[in-house]
Amino acid sequence: MDKSVGIAKREEITGKLTIKDVAESLGVSESTVSRAISGKGRIGEATRKKVFDYIEKHNYMPGINSNGLISGRTHNIAWVMPGDCDTVEIPFFQHCMLGLLEVVETFSYHLIVTVSGWSDISHLEHLVNNRKVDGVVLARTNVDDLAIKFLKEKGIPFLTIGSYDDNEVIQIDHDHRSACEELTSMLLLKGYQRVGLIGGSRKLIVNLNRYQGYADALTKVGKVPNSSLIYMDVENYVAAEIAVEELLRKEVECILCMDDAICLYVLNKLHKEMIEVPRHMKVSSFYNSNLLESHIPAVSSIEFDARELGRNAGKILIDYMEGKAVETKNLLGYEIGLKESTKSN
C-alpha cells in the first residue's frame, strides 16, 4: 500500500477578477458591468447578456468587502453561545442554531458563531466593535447578563433566546413557566402529595422560570413551595446524589428535575439505591433533550422544538433589522409528554 504522506504549502493567491477586468475585456464601462450584475438601473438586454456570459465563463464574483464598504452592512449575524455549555444544552443549541441558520441563509445573511462566558464577553465585543455583524442572537440569558448590557449600549440590533426582564430587549423563548406549571399540576392531580424539585443554576433565567412554574402549580392548589424539598444550583453528579438522598429521607413520592442532565443523575442514583421507577418513586424532567431518549422506563417531560425556536428567532431579528415593528416578548408553545416514569401504581 502506498502510504506516502503529503505536504501542502500555499503558493500564489488566486488572481481574482475585478469588475474593471470584466469591463475592459468587454469594452464597456465599469458602471455598465455593475448594473448588469446588480440588475439595478436601466440596462440593454444585449449588454446584460454579454456581461453575464462573460462572468459566467470567467467565474467573476463580486467582492463582498467593496459592497460592504458602500452599504455599511456586513450581512452577517452573530450567534453567541455560552462557552461552558453542558450536556443538555449542546443539542439544544445545535438545533436552535440550525433553525436560525435556515432562515438567516434564506435572507442571504451569514452566521458567525462565537462564545461568551459569564464575565468575559470579549469575543462578542470584538465582533461588534469591528462591525463584523449587523445583528446578534444570544443563545441564552443569564441573570445580570453582561452581553445584553453591552449590546443595548452599542445600539446594535439583537435578540435573546430566553426571557429577560426588560421590555426593550427583543426576546423569544419557550413558555417554560407555563409548561412547568402545567406538568407539575398534572402530577399534583395524580395525587402525589410530596413532590421534590431538583434544579440547576439560578444564574440561568430559564431555571428561574421553571421554578416559577413549579411554584405556580403549588399555589394554585393552595400549597406553598416547601423549601426543604427544593434543591437548586445542582450542577454535578455529587450534588444531585446528595439531593436525592435527602429527598429519599424526606419520603417524597415524586422528584421533578429541571432538565435531563439532572434527571439522568437522579435516575442513576435511584438505580444505585435500588429504588424502582415508577413503582417506588415517580420521576419527571422539565426539559426533553435526547439524553433520556431511550431510557427505560420512558421519562415524563416537556417537549420543546428548538429548531423552530431558532427559525422564529431569525425571522424576528431580520424583520427588526429591516425596520419592521416586532414584538419584544415572544413565547412559543410546548407539549407535555406523560410517560411511564410518573405512572401511578
Next chain:
Amino acid sequence: MDKSVGIAKREEITGKLTIKDVAESLGVSESTVSRAISGKGRIGEATRKKVFDYIEKHNYMPGINSNGLISGRTHNIAWVMPGDCDTVEIPFFQHCMLGLLEVVETFSYHLIVTVSGWSDISHLEHLVNNRKVDGVVLARTNVDDLAIKFLKEKGIPFLTIGSYDDNEVIQIDHDHRSACEELTSMLLLKGYQRVGLIGGSRKLIVNLNRYQGYADALTKVGKVPNSSLIYMDVENYVAAEIAVEELLRKEVECILCMDDAICLYVLNKLHKEMIEVPRHMKVSSFYNSNLLESHIPAVSSIEFDARELGRNAGKILIDYMEGKAVETKNLLGYEIGLKESTKSN
C-alpha cells in the same frame, strides 16, 4: 403584575465615527490617525497618545470592510456541517466546532457556520464565491464529496475533518481504522468467536474506515469477515431491529456497533427481547458520544476527543493559510474503554 407587551422598531442607524471624523476633531491628517491606530510607520508618541485617548473616549472602531478591501482578506473561516446530521453527530460537531473556534479566535479569525447537503452545496458556494471567507473547514467527509471537489477547483484553502483519499487535501481525523482494529482485536482475544457488526451509511468515509479496522482485526487472526454477520447502512431503529433479530438467530456472541446511535437501538432491542447484556450478549460501540453515558451496564467503546480535534484542525488550516508547510494527512489518537458490556461471564 404588569404584563405590558413591548413593540420594538428600529429607528436611526447609529452614526458611526470614521477615521476622517477623528482626524478633523484632532486637527491631524487621516494618515496620522491610521498610523497611530495600526502602529505601523513612524509616529510621535504625543500624537499617538492623543489619538488613542480620543478614540477611547469616543469609541471609534475601524470599519472591517475598508480593511478587507485593502488586504483582500476577510478574516473569516467557514465551518461546514452536514445539514442532516443525526443524534450522535450533534455533540461531536459541537465539540469540534468549539475547539476550532478556540484557536481560530485566538488568531483573530471569525467562524461562519453553514450547512451543506449530499447534493446541495449552494450555501458553501455562496460563501466562497462571494469571498466571505479566507478558508474552509469541512466537518465531515463523504464518498465522492461535492464540497471537496468544489473547493479544490476554487483553490481556496480548506481542510477536512475526516479522512479523504487524496493526498492533496489537507485532512485531520481520529485514527478510526486503528482504533476499531484494536477494539475488535481485544474482543477477539477474549475468545468471542462469532462477532456481528452493525454499521451506518457507507456514504460516510468514517464508516468505511471503521469497517476496515474491524476487517483488519479479523484478518490478523486469520479470519475473513463473514458478510452474513455484517449489516451496513443501518440508519434507523427498524433496520437495527432487523439486524439484531438476524444476528440473534445466527447466534453471535457479541455485537459491534459503529456508533452510539446504532448501539442504543441495539441495546433497546436486546432489552425488548429480554437478552441480558453482558450475560447473554456482549455489546460494544466504536464511538463514544454522550448518548450512552449513563447506560447500565456501561458500554465498551472507543473514546475520542472531538474538541482537541477541532483545535488541531484550526491550527493546521491557519498555518497553511499563512503560508507554512503542513502535512496533508493528520491522525489523532484515541483511547479504548473496555467496560461492563463486554465482560466475559
Next chain:
DNA sequence: CTGAAAGCGCTTACAG
C-alpha cells in the same frame, strides 16, 4: 441605455 466621476473608510508609498 451607457459613461465619467465621486465616494464608501481605510492604508500606504511618496514627499516633505
Next chain:
DNA sequence: CTGAAAGCGCTTACAG
C-alpha cells in the same frame, strides 16, 4: 514625524 494623494473594488447619482 506628518500630510497629500492614490487606490482597494464596487455603486450610484449625474449627465448625456
